[in-house]
Amino acid sequence: MVSISINEVTKTFGEVMAVDEISIDIEEGELFTLLGPSGCGKTTLLRVIAGFYHPDHGQIFFDEEDITKLPPHKRDTGMVFQNYAIWPHMKVFDNVAFGLEIRKVPSAEVRKRVEAVLEAVRLGGFGERTPYQLSGGQQQRVALARALVINPKVLLLDEPLSNLDAKLRVEMRHELIRIQKEFGTTTVYVTHDQEEALSISDRVAVINLGRVMQVDNPRDIYSDPHNLFVADFIGSCTFIPGSIISVDGGAISIKTPWGLPLEGRCTRTDVTFNKGDEVFCAIRPEDFKVQTPSSPHNDIPTKISSVVFTGRYNQVYADVGGTQRVQAELDAESKLKRGDTLTLHVLHKDTIILPVKDDLFAPRIQEIILGGAAAD
Numbered sequence: 100m101v102s103i104s105i106n107e108v109t110k111t112f113g114e115v116m117a118v119d120e121i122s123i124d125i126e127e128g129e130l131f132t133l134l135g136p137s138g139c140g141k142t143t144l145l146r147v148i149a150g151f152y153h154p155d156h157g158q159i160f161f162d163e164e165d166i167t168k169l170p171p172h173k174r175d176t177g178m179v180f181q182n183y184a185i186w187p188h189m190k191v192f193d194n195v196a197f198g199l200e201i202r203k204v205p206s207a208e209v210r211k212r213v214e215a216v217l218e219a220v221r222l223g224g225f226g227e228r229t230p231y232q233l234s235g236g237q238q239q240r241v242a243l244a245r246a247l248v249i250n251p252k253v254l255l256l257d258e259p260l261s262n263l264d265a266k267l268r269v270e271m272r273h274e275l276i277r278i279q280k281e282f283g284t285t286t287v288y289v290t291h292d293q294e295e296a297l298s299i300s301d302r303v304a305v306i307n308l309g310r311v312m313q314v315d316n317p318r319d320i321y322s323d324p325h326n327l328f329v330a331d332f333i334g335s336c337t338f339i340p341g342s343i344i345s346v347d348g349g350a351i352s353i354k355t356p357w358g359l360p361l362e363g364r365c366t367r368t369d370v371t372f373n374k375g376d377e378v379f380c381a382i383r384p385e386d387f388k389v390q391t392p393s394s395p396h397n398d399i400p401t402k403i404s405s406v407v408f409t410g411r412y413n414q415v416y417a418d419v420g421g422t423q424r425v426q427a428e429l430d431a432e433s434k435l436k437r438g439d440t441l442t443l444h445v446l447h448k449d450t451i452i453l454p455v456k457d458d459l460f461a462p463r464i465q466e467i468i469l470g471g472a473a474a475d
C-alpha cells in the first residue's frame with residue numbers, strides 16, 4: 100500500500116486551465132474521491148497521477164518517491180477508464196489475463212490469479228464468456244478485475260459506474276467498497292455524482308474549475324460546507340442573504356431581509372466576521388422544522404407556496420417576507436397546503452454562515468435566491 104501526494108499540480112491545454120495548482124495528500128489504503136461538475140478537471144488529474152499527462156508544474160509522489168517523470172507502465176497503477184472498454188472480441192478470462200501476460204507472468208500463475216480476481220468481483224465461472232454475454236454491471240466488474248489483477252499499488256477509477264442504470268449503480272457501490280477494502284489498494288475514484296461520492300468514499304475532494312474547494316470526510320462535506328460552491332453542489336440548500344449583527348464565540352447573529360435575526364455557526368477556522376459583513380446562510384431542507392411553542396429561536400415566518408408529497412416527506416416551498424423562498428422537507432403526516440402561514444424554525448447548529456467576500460460563487464448564489472423569489 101502506498102500514500103499519494105499531489106503537490107501543486109497544474110495542467111493546461113492551450114488556454115484551458117484544466118488543473119490549477121492542486122495539492123492533495125491521499126493516505127495509504129484510502130478510497131479517495133475527486134468530485135466535481137463536468138469539465139472541472141477530474142479526469143485530467145487522474146491521468147496526471149497515472150502518468151498519461153505530464154503536469155506543467157508540480158509533482159506526484161507515491162510514498163516518498165517522486166514519480167512525476169516516470170512513464171505510466173512503471174507506476175504500478177491499475178486504471179478503469181471513463182467510458183470503460185473491455186475488449187469485446189476477447190473472452191472475460193483473456194480480458195483480465197492481458198495485463199499479466201504482457202508482464203510475462205508464467206501461465207499457471209496467470210490462471211490462478213485471474214480466477215482469484217474473478218472470484219473476488221463475483222464473476223467466478225464467467226471466464227469463458229464473451230463481453231456481449233454479460234450485463235452492464237458484470238462488464239464493469241470485468242474492467243475492475245482487469246485493473247486489480249496486476250496487484251497495483253494504486254487503483255484509479257474514472258466514473259466506473261457511469262454506464263449502469265440507477266439501481267445497479269447503487270448495488271455496485273456496495274460491491275466497490277467491499278472489493279476496495281478486501282484488496283486494501285489505495286484508490287482514487289472520480290465521479291460527478293455527489294451521492295455516489297458521499298456513499299463510497301473515505302474522503303472526498305470537491306473540485307471546481309480545476310481547484311480544490313474542500314477536502315473532508317463525506318459527513319463533514321455534507322454538514323460543514325466551507326464555501327458556497329460546496330454548499331450548493333452537495334445536496335441542496337436554501338440560501339439566505341444577511342449581514343453580521345454580532346459574533347459571540349461560536350454563535351453568530353445575522354440580520355435577514357425580513358428583519359428577524361438568525362443565529363448560526365461558521366464552518367471555517369480561517370474566517371473572522373465583523374459587524375456589517377455580508378454573508379449567506381445555508382440551510383438544508385431537512386433542517387427546517389415546524390415551529391412549536393417549545394422550539395428554540397430562529398423563527399422564520401413563512402407562507403406556503405407549494406407542497407409536493409414525495410412519500411417520505413412533504414417537499415414544501417414557502418415564501419418569507421416577499422423576497423425569499425425556503426425549501427423544506429417536512430413531516431409527510433402534516434396537512435399543509437398552499438396559502439397556509441407557517442412558522443418554521445431551524446437550529447443554530449444547522450444554520451451555516453458563509454462569507455460572501457472572496458467567494459467567486461457568490462453571484463451565482465444571488466441568482467439562485469432571486470430565481471427562487473421570482474418563481475410564480
Ligand SMILES: Nc1ncnc2c1ncn2[C@@H]1O[C@H](COP(=O)(O)OP(=O)(O)OP(=O)(O)O)[C@@H](O)[C@H]1O
Nearest residue numbers: 112115116117136137138139140141142143144291
Ligand atoms: N486533451 C485535451 N485537450 C484540450 N482540452 C482538454 C483535453 N482534455 C481535457 N480538456 C479540457 O480540460 C478541462 C477539464 O477536462 P476533464 O476531462 O479533466 O474534466 P472532467 O472533470 O473529467 O469532466 P467530466 O465529468 O465531463 O468527465 C475541460 O475544460 C476540458 O475541455
Ligand SMILES: [Mg+2]
Nearest residue numbers: 141142143181
Ligand atoms: Mg472526466
